[in-house]
Amino acid sequence: xxxxxxxxxxxxxxxxxxxxxxxxxxxxxxxxxxxxxxxxxxxxxxxxxxxxxxxxxxxxxxxxxxxxxxxxxxxxxxxxxxxxxxxxxxxxxxxxxxxxxxxxxxxxxxxxxxxxxxxxxxxxxxxxxxxxxxxxxxxxxx
Ligand SMILES: [Zn+2]
Numbered sequence: 001x002x003x004x005x006x007x008x009x010x011x012x013x014x015x016x017x018x019x020x021x022x023x024x025x026x027x028x029x030x031x032x033x034x035x036x037x038x039x040x041x042x043x044x045x046x047x048x049x050x051x052x053x054x055x056x057x058x059x060x061x062x063x064x065x066x067x068x069x070x071x072x073x074x075x076x077x078x079x080x081x082x083x084x085x086x087x088x089x090x091x092x093x094x095x096x097x098x099x100x101x102x103x104x105x106x107x108x109x110x111x112x113x114x115x116x117x118x119x120x121x122x123x124x125x126x127x128x129x130x131x132x133x134x135x136x137x138x139x140x141x142x
Pocket of ligand 1: 037
């Protein structure tokens with residue numbers, strides 16, 4: 001995942017907590033973290049201190065491959081929210097990452113209408129004014 005030529009991010013910003021700071025710090029290094037539970041073996045997203053499947057606190061971080069496919073998506077044509085109005089139209093989708101977890105995010109591409117269920121996408125990052133790298137998706141190169 002390349003963070004050197006990241007587009008600018010103008011939307012809402014995360015507010016890292018002590019629990020989520022490792023996730024956001026990893027984003028700044030170009031890594032999207034998932035977690036695997038040592039007790040039940042399941043994978044989870046979003047990032048948290050406990051396993052969402054069995055409540056164990058024995059969760060290990062690992063880097064997602066960043067590769068996934070669109071599970072569902074929608075093109076947004078209307079949004080007056082500052083930071084989003086200038087992106088219209090844009091695609092928001094639920095992406096199934098390798099490993100099975102699903103992640104919501106913006107999906108970048110030249111033609112929003114070309115993004116469809118099953119489209120191959122990859123995680124990329126956009127840079128906010130405060131330097132935080134924001135994960136989103138882009139249509140994978142063929
Ligand atoms: Zn578990």
